[in-house]
Amino acid sequence: MAATEEAVAAALEPAPGPAAGPALWRLPEELLLLVCSYLDVRALGRLAQVCRWLRRFTSCDLLWRRIARASLNSGFTRLGTDLMTSIPVKERVKVSQNWRLGRCREGILLKWRCSQMPWMQLEDDSLYISQANFILTYQFRPDGASLNRRPFRVFPGHDEDVCHFVLANSHIISAGGDGKIGIHKIHNTFTVKYSAHEQEVNCVDCKGGIIVSGSRDRTAKVWPLASGQLGQCLHTIQTEDRVWSIAISPLLSSFVTGTACCGHFSPLRIWDLNSGQLITHLGCDFPPGAGVLDVMYESPSTLLSCGYDTYVRYWDLRTSARKCVMAWEEPHDSTLYCLQTDGNHLLATGSSYYGVVRLWDRRQRACLHAFPLTSTPLSSPVYCLRFTTKHLYAALSYNLHILDFQNP
Structure with missing residues (x-):
């Protein structure tokens, strides 16, 4: 160094003669x-x-x-x-x-009076967040650290709380506690909902015109997004366990389910998207009750999972389906409700107590920084988190928090 x-300093020394200068x-x-x-x-x-x-x-x-x-x-x-x-x-x-370095400014973007289990998504300059049986859309101000207080769009449709939703193909696909899936077009008032499961739909994903859903009724289902085929189930998969999380592979050939781990099989299983047949299961050493609450693909062969057993696991299907290639343990033995990655070195997780958000550098085992966002009387899980290159947003029971890394 x-x-x-x-x-560099030597190169900057002025040269003698008429061509004097660096x-x-x-x-x-x-x-x-x-x-x-x-x-x-x-x-x-x-x-x-x-x-x-x-x-x-x-x-x-x-x-x-x-x-x-x-x-x-x-x-x-x-x-x-x-x-x-x-x-x-x-x-x-x-x-x-x-x-x-963990330098940021904490703040609260939104508050609500009743305890919620919110889910959210970011798209361009908009924030989508579920509140009870509605999905609200807020516009970010130019600084990205504040919102216009009034939502500019409201998407209703479910008879009970929205459990999960995703944005895909200019649609919002929502999973409800009423056992239904809702389809909303983002830029107009088109809304369709149909009965999908016998109990609440805990999770949903959509890619390439295909929807997959998972439910407490111990099934996962595959649906088309095409307008003329809405509500026509392509496959019903008996998972023999409650499905907490689900994700479609970027290749659109398979999807993974994360279940409650109450049986004698792995809570992470990969299914063929076209036939509904089991391809493989991941891991072999999960303790009973180690349910997977969040799972996401980073590439067609790599994915991340987290849940009740307090670990984030990184799986590479090119090496082994029996053992993860890397794992990070939540140091306070708390359930991990959600995770997010930048696709490179940064990993963020949301814990079950005191609204703790942790930042991890995936090149090392120890946590980089922890940010407790609630005090003891208002202890809440971090139900969902998202981040940009400048800000991190965390949804808790009573409010939406922001960590501003651009202006610490």
Whole structure:
């Protein structure tokens, strides 16, 4: 590090004669980019303080991509795909340092009077959140850290509470405690609901025009999203256990169910989407009652799960279905209700007590930071969490919290 900075300082020394000025300026731009590509965050920052020209030069995205890919929540996936091309990479790296150090400002975006079990989704500048048997849509203000207080859309339809919902193909697909699935078009008033299960529908997912649902009635079902086929069940799968979570593979060939783990089989099982047949089950050492409350695919061959046994598990189907390749344990032995990942190094989890949100760097076992969002009298699980590169949103029993990492 010191040697690198000395080399940069030497290159910046004025050259003698008529061509006096920083010698570094006289290098071809390609060579200058190569030199600067070896610098870390601190060295690039110091170089940017030399003059305006170098400040502009060292702000180019190409120099910061390597650093950003190794940073937390900078908008890059493990394969290097940039998901946030509209935001300069340098700015994202700055905010990433706040995620790494746990520097943020806490606040409350929404409050409600009755205890709820809210679920939420983010899309562009909109927040969708369930409240009892409604789904409300709020508009973010430009800073992303505050909301317009009044919802600009309300989606009704269920006779009991909304348990879960997803956004897909300009639709909201909701699962209700009334045993029904609701289909709402986001940009108009079209709403359809149909009876799907004999008991509450705990979870739902939708990809590629296919809906999968899981219920307390110990079944998972496959449905088409096509308007002329709504409510026509394609497959009914007897899971022999209550289904708490469900997710469709990105390849649209299979889906995974997370069940209550009350039987003599793994709570994580993968099913063929076209035939409904069991493909495989994941893991072999789950204790009784280790139900899976949240599960998500990161790629066609990798997925994450969490639940009552206090672990987040990372599965890679290319290596083994019997044992996860990585696991992170909740240090206070609390149930993990939900998880979210940036597709790279950052993992966030929501715990069952005191509204604790934990941030993890997946390259290490220990938790990076913990944020308890409620006090003892109002202890609540984190039922759902979502984050962008700048903010984290956590839905609890009585309010929606925000952690602002852009302006700590």
